[in-house]
Amino acid sequence: MSEYRYPDARGKFGVFGGKYAPETLIAALDEFENAYREAREDPTFLADLAELQRDYNGRPTPLTFAKRLTERYGGGKIYLKREDLCHTGAHKLNNALGQILLARKLGKTRIIAETGAGQHGVATATVCAKFGMECVVYMGELDVERQSLNVFRMEMLGAEVRRVTSGNKTLKDATNEAIRDWVTNVGDTHYIIGSVVGPHPYPTVVRDFQAVIGRETREQLLRAEKRGPDRLVACVGGGSNAIGLFHPFVEDDAVKMYGVEAAGRGIDTDDHCATLTKGEVGVFQGMKTYLLQNDDGQVNEVYSISAGLDYPGVGPEHSAFKDLGRAEYFAIDDKAALDAIYRTSELEGILPALETAHALAFLETLAPKTDPEEIIVVCCSGRGDKDLNTIVKEARNR
Numbered sequence: 001m002s003e004y005r006y007p008d009a010r011g012k013f014g015v016f017g018g019k020y021a022p023e024t025l026i027a028a029l030d031e032f033e034n035a036y037r038e039a040r041e042d043p044t045f046l047a048d049l050a051e052l053q054r055d056y057n058g059r060p061t062p063l064t065f066a067k068r069l070t071e072r073y074g075g076g077k078i079y080l081k082r083e084d085l086c087h088t089g090a091h092k093l094n095n096a097l098g099q100i101l102l103a104r105k106l107g108k109t110r111i112i113a114e115t116g117a118g119q120h121g122v123a124t125a126t127v128c129a130k131f132g133m134e135c136v137v138y139m140g141e142l143d144v145e146r147q148s149l150n151v152f153r154m155e156m157l158g159a160e161v162r163r164v165t166s167g168n169k170t171l172k173d174a175t176n177e178a179i180r181d182w183v184t185n186v187g188d189t190h191y192i193i194g195s196v197v198g199p200h201p202y203p204t205v206v207r208d209f210q211a212v213i214g215r216e217t218r219e220q221l222l223r224a225e226k227r228g229p230d231r232l233v234a235c236v237g238g239g240s241n242a243i244g245l246f247h248p249f250v251e252d253d254a255v256k257m258y259g260v261e262a263a264g265r266g267i268d269t270d271d272h273c274a275t276l277t278k279g280e281v282g283v284f285q286g287m288k289t290y291l292l293q294n295d296d297g298q299v300n301e302v303y304s305i306s307a308g309l310d311y312p313g314v315g316p317e318h319s320a321f322k323d324l325g326r327a328e329y330f331a332i333d334d335k336a337a338l339d340a341i342y343r344t345s346e347l348e349g350i351l352p353a354l355e356t357a358h359a360l361a362f363l364e365t366l367a368p369k370t371d372p373e374e375i376i377v378v379c380c381s382g383r384g385d386k387d388l389n390t391i392v393k394e395a396r397n398r
């Protein structure tokens with residue numbers, strides 16, 4: 001079904017997406033798009049990337065049958081796509097590896113990135129170390145305090161972490177600073193964006209690099225079950241692990257897709273980041289998409305217990321999927337996510353990231369309603385080691 005073959009030539013996903021960027025960046029975005037178009041047809045580029053994904057990132061990641069979770073609900077068979085086993089602990093490296101190869105192709109010598117929890121910053125610092133590139137990561141001062149171990153990791157990997165003190169000192173402000181840096185240094189610098197957000201072509205490029213998640217899932221299920229999945233579940237911050245799982249199945253109407261956002265302290269409070277549940281359409285950081293904003297169009301301060309989900313926008317392709325009804329979006333609060341961490345640890349021996357736990361928590365609603373003949377795949381986007389401090393602190397309040 002061509003309806004979903006996004007984006008169009010202008011980088012639009014229906015009315016969403018586009019390229020809302022300052023004039024100084026338009027040439028760089030065009031150059032990036034052209035390099036990407038060439039690269040995805042270039043057998044050498046594709047072979048280099050495949051080799052890195054295999055020998056450095058550890059792909060293919062396993063598809064694990066979650067027997068005890070399946071028994072708990074008595075519904076469809078639950079499989080976990082194990083992005084938690086990627087090098088550096090989450091799906092972020094799938095994209096960072098692809099983009100560093102594009103940056104080299106473009107002749108860039110300096111890399112910048114934004115990071116919230118630090119996972120994308122660590123992935124970017126990792127590929128810069130591997131390829132000997134200069135690396136600057138922008139991070140809000142508040143996140144620097146909350147995620148000090150990841151700051152230390154990035155610095156050990158040779159990156160410079162620049163603390164951002166503007167705004168409320170979190171991801172949105174770090175992204176603004178990174179864009180400012182790019183405008184100034186666009187000649188020698190490539191900006192590695194960490195999710196399916198920002199101006200065209202980023203949402204497409206990041207999606208295509210993350211689509212390895214869905215492609216492997218399809219092959220692995222064919223081997224294990226002789227058929228494809230019925231339902232796909234993933235958490236949504238910017239939306240890259242979700243789109244990565246969904247993309248290869250988008251034109252298969254029988255496959256139902258569920259994106260799970262963070263409801264924080266509840267979607268009826270101000271403390272959440274359920275963009276697709278509560279947001280309105282606006283333009284932000286280069287794209288038209290659903291946003292959490294006030295009546296004046298000012299973007300809200302958002303909250304979630306998981307630092308990787310608290311972003312006030314969402315990838316434009318998800319906005320299009322929501323309006324078309326191609327995927328459904330739900331919100332899970334902090335408490336339900338924490339419960340899911342304990343449940344998944346105790347029943348499966350897998351300690352998921354706080355972000356991932358939102359997707360796993362949604363199984364409580366979804367799985368009991370499914371037929372035992374069905375197959376449900378959940379994207380296990382990352383591992384929970386990075387969240388142990390938060391989990392221990394919360395445990396005291398339980």
Ligand SMILES: *Cc1c(COP(=O)(O)O)cnc(C)c1O
Pocket residue numbers: 090091092119120194195196235236237238239240241242308309353355356381382383
């Ligand atoms: C960054 C991150 C996310 C959120 O990003 P998406 O672009 O929505 O995938 C989810 N899970 C983990 C483990 C992350 O590190």
